[in-house]
Amino acid sequence: MSFRRNALTPDALxxxxxxxxTGSFAAAARELGKVPSALTYSVRQLEDALDVLLFDRRSRQAELTAAGEELLNEGRRLLAEMEAVANRVRRVSTGWEAQLTIAIDDALSRRTLLELSEAFYALRPDGHPQGPGTRLRLRAEVMAGTWEALVSGQADLAIGIPGEVLGSPGIEMKPLGELQFVYVMAPHHPLASLPEPLDDLQIVQHRAVAVADSAQRLSPQTVNLLSGQDVLTVPTMQMKIDALLRGLGAGFVPLSMVHDHLGAGHLVSREVQRQRRHSRTHYAWRSAAVGHPRKAPQGLALQWWLNQLESPATRAALLERPSGLPTCP
Structure with a gap:
């Protein structure tokens, strides 16, 4: 097996x-600066190592067999991947991370996050045509799950951490802003016809729709749910809005995500006696490379994202812009 693997060198591919x-051994030999016989010998060695016929000897042209076509296709893919790895290694040597993982709370604007990603990929540091070379990994989390992704080392940057979270050694945190929530339901929901403000005795009689905290190890957070209340738990904020549109319950959602639905009358908002109007949020990152003394404490990719978050306009867009609305059923 190893001799076959050893035969598949970058030069052979x-x-x-x-x-x-080029379509022929002679033309290929001229381009590679070899004599045709040397090229023919190299091909025969590769064929012997793989125990397959790569070219049809009955044709005057360099006509590939089915096995040759497969090797050519896979070889081109492998060569492209090796080139990409080499480019990323070169970029890492200049301070750009090989990968940057960003955890963002599900209530924030995905559209803004993708626009920031687009701007990041458009960077051309030192005139490099392929950009920074850092692979971005975006992950959506809910409530304590955003903080857990950072402290557990699964994320390098966490955006949308609840204000109730305490700091941790080796982690820096800055305020992102306040996320405004409203209590909403479908217009045909029983609570929609009751006078405001709604009290706990009225609310507890009807099902709440809640998004499950994505934290696996930390204690999950429960917000604005009443003891004894029926609860429909869903995995994402968008699914919560879909459930609310169908009249499956009522609940608090970010105003930015339902603004258009409220304007169109697909949802209605109601004042609640215990209403929590705003939620303070933060963003945080590791201030030192704990356990990795040879790694720079802050790479250039993370620095770029932190610079973007310094902008009040960027923070406002993450908090206030809708993340995309579904079609009303």
Missing amino acids: AMMDTIAR
């Missing part, structure tokens, strides 16, 4: 690509 692209 590049040779196959050149022969297929």
